[in-house]
Amino acid sequence: MKTIIGFEIHEQLNTKSKLYCNSSTHYRNVEPNTNVCEVCTGMPGAKPYPMNQDAIDATVEIALMLNCDIIENPVYIQRKHYDYPDLPSGYQRTSLPIGKDGKLNDVGIWEVHIEEDPGKYDPLSGLVDYNRSGVPLVEIVTAPDIRNPEDGRKFLRELSKVLQYTGKVKPEGGTMRMDTNISLEGGARVEIKNINSVKGAYRALKFEITRQKNLRKRGVKVIQETRAFIESQMITRRMRIKETDADYRYIPDPDIPPLLINAKKIIEIKSAMPEAPHLKLKRFMDTFGISHDDAWAITNEKEMADDIEFEIHQLNKTKKVVDFNRHIIKKTIEYKKLTYKQSGLNGINVSDILKLIEDGHLTDFNAELTVRNIIDKTIDGIYTDRVTLNNIENLGLAKINEKDIVEKAVIEVLNENSNAVEDFKLGKSKALNFMIGQVMMKTKGRADPDIVRLILKKELR
């Protein structure tokens, strides 16, 4: 049963001011209707200010990242008319496509354009806040190339990564919204609106497939309609016909002269924009000879990927750098529920740590503790201190290279753990690891575990 799925994704651009006025785009944790003016509240006579150039540039950059062709003809801004409480002018200003015919992995991108966010409306209470009204949105329309909800989820995650990479969208925080279209086996196309998360998209699609399959089983035909995704119940429900009236009566907005994105501008943006994540992944695999899984893990955040390149360049040791980042660093920041960007780690302090390990001053175990130290000392992701031998000595983390101290610890552990010694003599190799662990604890992780293993083995003979 061939399933055909497509998406329309909206994401907010992180400009300081709105698309058509100079009100601030900051709308979270702000009193309602504060960052507003006559334009974004649709007061009589107010005209759209000339468009925010940064927002246009960001849209072009996103289109280029998605491998689109940028439109060479004048791009008109249209009025899309419909009646809804969150739409202050009774129409939304939305551009014709700026980029067309792109691709992200296997999914075609039909077009990319720019539009304005409406305000926030709560249908239950009827309350409306226009702080969000007028914030610039990039809209990405995919080809219906997706075949199942799992691929849909994968695509959305990848797209989100691409958008985060540009640095031009609101940082992580669930501002990506989408609509999806789905049809089963040549049946009618159903549109689902009001999806506010990748998880929601996945659930919505799964629910819809089940719902449609059940209808078919009962011999009922699936009708073409628009449904809303209800996040709280993870279901879809039919929307009122009035809300889905298709004739938007588009006209070019007479107050807004069209845009023309010239070749020079495109070259400028292309040369300044970061490498797309899917391209970086491929390059890492090719250049560094690492696996797809490793590459995927370490290119998830652009800042981490950039720092890894720096570290590899500094130390000339690809595998060590990749493994440390992939396993130690990622593990720690995920545990702390932070992004790499927020962690305070950077190419310089991580290089320092790796160097200290190289030079024999830090065990892997204590390297992980050092990473935690860096993270714990920081709040906003700015940490410029280097990590020196002095630092780790002060922290009590420096590796013990004096053999006699380690030997002493080994002897103590052997004396304190006669059961384990017995077990080892009985052939249980796990006991050895246990005893190594005990020595590590005694030395506060500062002994080199490989050396400990040698000494233990020697003593146990």
Place this chain on the structure above:
Amino acid sequence: MGITHENLTNYLDRIEKNRKINAFIELNPDAKRDAKKVDEKINSGTAGKLAGLLIAVKSNINVRGLRATCASKTLENYVSPYDATVIEKIRKEDGVIIGMTNMDEFACGSSGESSYFGPTQNPSAKGRIPGGSSSGSSAAVAANFCDISLGSDTGGSIRNPASHCGIIGLKPTYGLVSRYGLIDLAMSLDQIGSLSKDVSSAALMLEVIQGRDFKEGTTLDISQQDFVSNLSSDLREWKIGFAQEYKEFTDPKIVREIKKGLDRLSSNGAEIVDIEISNLSKGISTYYLTVFVEFFSGTRKFDGRRFGYNIENVCGREVLRRIMLGRYISQKEYSGKYYKKALQFRSLIKKELLTVLNNVDIIAGPTVPKLPHKIGDKVTDPLVMYGYDLLTVPANLAGIPSGVIKVGNVKDIPVGMQIQSKPLGEQNILNVMCNLEGEK
């Protein structure tokens, strides 16, 4: 009393004594305070270009703190939360706003009879319509209730009442004056302009309100022009075009007065030339089809949710008619039949007019094809009402400037000559009017 305060007092007194003219919807309660402030500035020698003058503003222009009602119940209590750009400019030059004037509801009219607040009288032709849609702004000047007034012109809304009331009206080149804060009838046609008793006032006001607005994307990017210091009556070697089509569509009594005006220009050194405007008859349709679509779009925000009432529940017949027609023809399936066609004819009309203006300096002719009817004559056929606009809509369709000045009377009814020029040719228009004014 300082001069501004004195002028204000006299005007308010005259307004009070002549309330039946019904030129104003709301008087500015802060006018006295503002006038006193300006007088202080005059005393200290720091006053701007408009110091001493009282300005009346059409009720579709936002003046912070006053009600921009558009003469409709829809917005009868709507207090402007911001100043239109032209108002900011006027304030900066120390002009004092005396009040908000009456108009046709949402500028949908050419007579001044469709206001929710009652019709405006014509102070210069008793019992006759003052014209519209800037009826109150025109009557206020004609009745000496203010020094200068602001109006808006979509298809003749400044020029038509200027002609009927016998005063001077000026519609600038599209884009010369910012529309930020103007509650448009049609965004691609509207311009704010002035109504005044004399040419120098028109020149002065244009100097103040002109200019690129960083908030409004259709304003032209050109340097400020000095209209006042460049006023001149010298018309030697000027070519002035008069179209035969004008005679075909206009009341001969009006044409006779226009011809008298042309004779005066001719005896002052200008050459009167025959020109052809063959697409004149296409103007009304092109204009109205465009207006319906743009007006429908612009009124979607009058939904009663944030201010006022839902427009379709409380507006007058003509406003409702235009919304319905706009809704109808902007449908996807009909857009090719009506709207697109109108836009194509717009190209034709614009091209024709600009070509003619390459060969003459000025086009002169009548402003209105027929004399203003009596207030109370029930004109129920909208097409008859639309007919008043035949001679004025081409200027808006082409975006060119156009002015009106009185050249005669038919019985006691003023007749204004319309003077059109190529884009940014306002100085030419002012100078021709200067010449005619001097003649009186």
Place this chain on the structure above:
Amino acid sequence: MKIEKQSKKVLKELSLTLGNINLEETYYVVDKINVTRGDGEPKKDNSNFKIIIRKNAPKMDEKGSYIMEAGGWID
């Protein structure tokens, strides 16, 4: 409805005077393109504005949210 009938007549008359023509549409009277502005610092708060929009609002709560019609967007 009388207005409707009259309107249809008006439309018919108006569209009859226009024949058929093959020309580009004029959407804009001015030939402008790429009129944009920099992102810049957001404008300062204008408290006068908030006072007046509250006065104009049919219904607004103490915090400043407009109160409009509730729900019913789903069947």
